[in-house]
Amino acid sequence: MRWFAVLAVCGVLAGCAAPPEAPYASDARVASVAYREPGPATLTVLTMVSNRDGSGGHSALMINGSQRVIFDPAGSFVNDRVPEQEDVLYGVSPAVLKGYKSAHARSTYHVVSQTVEVTPEQAEVALRLAQSNGAVPRAFCTSANTALLRQVPGFESIKSTFFPTKLMEQMASYPGVVEEKYFEDDEGTIVDGIEKLVIAD
Template identity: 75%
Template sequence: MMRVFAVLAVVLALGACAEAPAIPYASDDRVAASAYRAPGPNTMTLMTMVSNRNGKGAHSALMINGAQRVIFDPAGSFVNERVPEQEDVLYGVTPAVLKGYKSAHARSTFHVVSQTVELTPEQAAVALQLVQTNGAVPRAFCTNATTSLMQQIPGFESIDVTFFPTNLMEQMAAYPGVVEEKYFEDDDGTIVDGVAGIVIPD
């Protein structure tokens, strides 16, 4: 019984990944046409939305830059008609889309912590396949799904499954070569307001 209450407490606490709106399913042709790869090495970036008030995490997302750059946004609320999505995976993650994604989540109450590690081509291929075949994630299971996926990537088997975004963030910080960045904005509103205000060039 205590375990049930613990899970319910987590579900209530992780409000940011529990308010996902209806998501249009992009066609395979649109996904293929939007494919983008960032220059440079293969990388994996954990993005954690952290409260400015109490330091607690509200959402986890995973960006993979391999054959193409995508964001695994499990049970996320980022929906933009210019960003094709299939089963919680955002495609065509150009610099403008990435900036818009961070901007939509960052506001007076939250900031975005990005932790990036380099991957081998083999690791990147596995990571990309995993996020593309994972399927849509139930509400409030964003970090649970992310950790379950990450521990299947060679070299990241030691990741412990958790429901708590900041726990995963701390685990990621322990990996050699991690580069961390923090993104802040001071506007009010919600992620829905943030998405509405994004300008993504054609």
């Protein structure tokens, strides 16, 4: 009964519910937009948090290794400027990252980013795991992210959970984590946010 309750809650959360079908981008398209953020390799947990009660609506994992991607399991972010292969968003430039946050943030949700510096080897492990994971079923976003992180050396202590804020709490305990919050006050859903989104070149 407990699992049914968990899935019922997750099924209506922001960003995790009934994700639209994203076209599978070609390898050539993915290669054409490859981007790496300058600086150290990093892992960033992105959590969509309710402004009303502090509950979590969705979680994703941004990986800055040999390239920067967002592992967006069961996510609803679909934009023709951002190629996707099975829940991995490619070409995550600063403009794309801002657009991703903007699409999720609104009067009811804000986005919490928790960034941890890692070795290039750790980042590559995470990138390979994201690329080989495959599409994630609806409501399993945080479960998929914790399962991935547990396989990255140094993150084995991450506990499996279905709840985005539980992962956020675990990440907050990591040494050197840098946390940022992003707010917007527009109305509507993530679908409305994506429709209004403009991602600059």
